[in-house]
Amino acid sequence: MFCNIGGKIKGLARIIFIIEAVFAAIAACIFLFDEDTILIGFLILIGGFLSAWISTWILFGFGELIEKTTEIANNTKTTTATAAQRTENFSAEQCENVDSDINVVTDNNVTDPQPQTGICQLCNSESHLTYCKIKDNLGIRYRNICDECIAKHNAIPAKK
Numbered sequence: 509m510f511c512n513i514g515g516k517i518k519g520l521a522r523i524i525f526i527i528e529a530v531f532a533a534i535a536a537c538i539f540l541f542d543e544d545t546i547l548i549g550f551l552i553l554i555g556g557f558l559s560a561w562i563s564t565w566i567l568f569g570f571g572e573l574i575e576k577t578t579e580i581a582n583n584t585k586t587t588t589a590t591a592a593q594r595t596e597n598f599s600a601e602q603c604e605n606v607d608s609d610i611n612v613v614t615d616n617n618v619t620d621p622q623p624q625t626g627i628c629q630l631c632n633s634e635s636h637l638t639y640c641k642i643k644d645n646l647g648i649r650y651r652n653i654c655d656e657c658i659a660k661h662n663a664i665p666a667k668k
């Protein structure tokens with residue numbers, strides 16, 4: 509009975525407009541049938557129609573306002589709930605990430621002593637490689653390079 513008031517007000521505005529327009533048309537007809545008052549009849553028709561239309565704007569606008577406000581209120585409710593849930597999830601994820609970071613560090617410490625072999629990205633020779641920061645006239649680069657190249661380029665071992 510009291511739900512969707514905005515929609516009901518808009519419906520009422522439409523009904524009022526139709527009633528006013530019909531009354532204006534009836535009143536106009538009375539004058540239109542007489543040749544002496546035909547001009548008055550036209551004025552009543554146009555004027556009545558316009559005033560019916562304009563007078564229902566306020567009512568229609570009010571209905572629209574209530575409708576939109578209700579919509580916003582509903583949306584805000586949902587958004588707030590979602591945001592709260594997201595924050596909860598995020599903190600949970602963060603905690604997990606911190607845990608996994610610790611695990612990664614531990615794993616690295618275990619695997620590091622094993623020599624990593626491959627093709628040096630500077631001299632292309634197969635050798636033990638170290639991930640290093642190389643600074644020369646070309647700028648700063650990060651490459652997997654051999655021990656010889658480390659000495660040659662004064663490279664600094666870097667963390668991946």
Ligand SMILES: [Zn+2]
Nearest residue numbers: 628631654657
């Ligand atoms: Zn090399």
